[in-house]
Structures are given as C-alpha cells and as structure tokens.
Amino acid sequence: METSAPAGKPLVILNPVANRGNMQAYRTLLQRYVNQQRIEYKETQRPGQAKDLAQQAAMANREIIVVGGDGTIHEAVNGLLAAGRRVPLGIVAAGSGNDFACNTLKLPHQPEEAVERAFNGRLTSVDAGRVNDTYFANGFSIGMDAEIGALTNRMKNIPLMSGAGLYYVAALRQLLFGFQRCPWLTFHLDDGAVEQATEKRYVLIAVTNGPAYGAGFHINPRADYADGLLDICVVDYTPLWRVLQLFPGVKQGKHVNAPEVTFYRARSVHIESKQPVTMQADGEEARVSVVDAEILPGALWIRI
Numbered sequence: 001m002e003t004s005a006p007a008g009k010p011l012v013i014l015n016p017v018a019n020r021g022n023m024q025a026y027r028t029l030l031q032r033y034v035n036q037q038r039i040e041y042k043e044t045q046r047p048g049q050a051k052d053l054a055q056q057a058a059m060a061n062r063e064i065i066v067v068g069g070d071g072t073i074h075e076a077v078n079g080l081l082a083a084g085r086r087v088p089l090g091i092v093a094a095g096s097g098n099d100f101a102c103n104t105l106k107l108p109h110q111p112e113e114a115v116e117r118a119f120n121g122r123l124t125s126v127d128a129g130r131v132n133d134t135y136f137a138n139g140f141s142i143g144m145d146a147e148i149g150a151l152t153n154r155m156k157n158i159p160l161m162s163g164a165g166l167y168y169v170a171a172l173r174q175l176l177f178g179f180q181r182c183p184w185l186t187f188h189l190d191d192g193a194v195e196q197a198t199e200k201r202y203v204l205i206a207v208t209n210g211p212a213y214g215a216g217f218h219i220n221p222r223a224d225y226a227d228g229l230l231d232i233c234v235v236d237y238t239p240l241w242r243v244l245q246l247f248p249g250v251k252q253g254k255h256v257n258a259p260e261v262t263f264y265r266a267r268s269v270h271i272e273s274k275q276p277v278t279m280q281a282d283g284e285e286a287r288v289s290v291v292d293a294e295i296l297p298g299a300l301w302i303r304i
C-alpha cells in the first residue's frame with residue numbers, strides 16, 4: 001500500500017439517504033467549507049457511488065472525508081483500498097448505527113465535533129480486512145447475527161425504527177422465527193493453527209476489527225483496530241431459550257464467559273458451508289459458501 005502526500009482539495013462524500021435522510025445539519029456545517037473553497041463536495045446519487053468517488057480521489061492522492069454510516073464507510077474503504085493508495089481519510093459519523101466511527105474509532109456523534117475531527121483529527125494507522133472479494137472496515141459475520149443484520153436492513157424504512165431499537169426488534173423476530181437457519185460450518189484460522197474440520201452447527205461466527213456491530217453490540221469487546229489481528233467470536237449451537245438469555249448481555253459484552261462462546265485472534269480465517277449462508281460485511285449482505293478472510297494491518301490512515 002502506497003502512502004502519498006495529499007494533493008488538491010479534500011473530496012467530501014455525503015450520503016443523502018444515511019440516517020434516514022436526516023442530513024441537513026451536516027450539509028449546513030459543510031457549506032462553510034464549500035463557501036471558503038476549501039473542499040470539493042459531492043452527494044452520492046446511488047448505492048456504490050461512494051466507492052467510485054473514493055477510488056478516483058485516492059488515485060489522484062486526494063484526502064477523502066466520508067459523511068454517512070457504516071455502509072458509506074464500507075463503500076469508501078473499498079474504493080480507497082482498490083486504488084492501492086493510503087490517503088488520509090476523515091469520517092463524520094452520520095448514519096443510524098455508526099459502529100466503525102463511534103464504537104471502533106471512538107469518534108464523536110455530535111455533528112459539529114464530528115466534522116471538526118474529520119478535518120483536523122490526528123492521522124493514525126488503522127487495520128482493515130478483506131473477505132472474499134470485498135474489503136471491510138469493521139468486520140463480517142455469518143449465522144444468526146448476519147440474518148438479523150439482513151432483516152434490520154429490510155426494516156430500516158419502518159417509521160420510528162432506528163439504531164439499537166430497530167436492531168432489537170429485528171433480532172427478536174429473526175430468533176423467534178428463523179432460528180432453524182443456524183448454519184453447519186467448518187472453519188480454520190491461520191492456515192490450520194486452530195481447526196474445526198468436522199462440520200458443526202453454530203449460532204454465529206463474527207470476525208471483527210472493532211468491538212461492536214449492529215449499532216453497539218459488543219460482540220468482540222477486546223478487539224483493537226491497530227493490533228494487526230482479527231478478533232473472532234464463535235458461538236456454538238445452543239437452544240433458542242439460551243440464545244435469548246445470552247443475547248441482551250452482548251450489548252455490554254457480558255457473553256465473554258458463557259460456555260458456548262469461544263474467542264480467537266488470527267491473521268486469516270477460512271470458513272466453509274455446504275449450503276449458501278448469509279454473510280454481512282460492515283452491514284452489507286451477501287450469500288456465500290466459502291469465506292476467505294485476512295487482516296490488512298494498518299491499511300487505512302484515518303483522522304481520529
């Protein structure tokens with residue numbers, strides 16, 4: 001990964017549909033920078049455009065500032081890493097969940113402070129990851145949590161539903177009506193250093209760079225975004241009543257001592273399933289049968 005001195009004006013990419021379209025506060029704050037001709041400002045017009053814009057800006061060695069939630073950051077990180085340039089990245093946490101910005105990087109929520117930090121924060125090296133042909137900032141998972149994430153995405157437009165409340169409702173619905181979808185998997189870490197070669201049933205396998213996902217569920221509470229390692233939480237299959245008992249405690253990371261839960265750290269992860277299963281990476285869904293993932297130590301250069 002090439003680190004380059006930034007050239008030209010920073011490109012600010014704002015997702016107008018993040019946070020259910022409540023983006024006016026950010027537009028107003030950024031207008032000052034536009035008026036002072038300090039930035040180039042673009043709003044995305046379609047899913048996937050943040051990736052293209054970030055890739056073009058990174059190719060031109062320009063600093064990038066993303067304004068949106070985990071989905072927008074995921075796209076920008078994919079553009080940036082596809083360009084192969086480590087240009088400075090500022091992040092304004094403006095989505096409904098903001099796990100990477102607020103729970104991993106501890107960036108502020110308050111719009112004015114968030115914008116200030118995205119422009120003037122200290123540049124620091126942050127790990128990213130790759131899973132199959134996608135890069136991720138915060139993490140990916142397969143199993144019940146990915147199914148919950150997929151349902152959360154489908155429920156995002158229901159009035160009065162957002163953030164953790166939305167996630168709780170989706171989780172309860174998925175667990176009560178979709179628990180039979182717990183996947184049968186094999187996996188190995190670091191080319192076989194840890195191996196589960198015989199197919200077994202799991203509630204979930206969550207592989208993360210940061211501690212939380214799903215709007216604040218601390219699935220890997222000890223994850224460190226700069227240690228060059230993926231944190232892996234494996235939850236063995238257990239009856240639904242037990243999952244319902246464990247689930248609320250995940251918010252504060254209270255599942256760490258449960259007998260069904262095992263934590264690992266690794267540089268690479270390989271998972272296989274005979275049937276295609278749902279995977280989420282930074283909240284974006286895919287169907288997969290094989291998962292090949294690795295950490296990309298210090299691949300990002302972010303203002304915190």
Ligand SMILES: Nc1ncnc2c1ncn2[C@@H]1O[C@H](COP(=O)(O)OP(=O)(O)OP(=O)(O)O)[C@@H](O)[C@H]1O
Nearest residue numbers: 018019044045046047069070071072095096097098
């Ligand atoms: N102009 C657009 N029209 C429709 N969708 C868009 C547009 N621009 C971006 N998107 C999509 O909006 C989706 C949601 O964005 P994002 O995840 O940033 O916000 P959020 O859902 O509010 O936040 P979080 O993921 O943190 O809960 C992304 O998947 C992105 O591809």
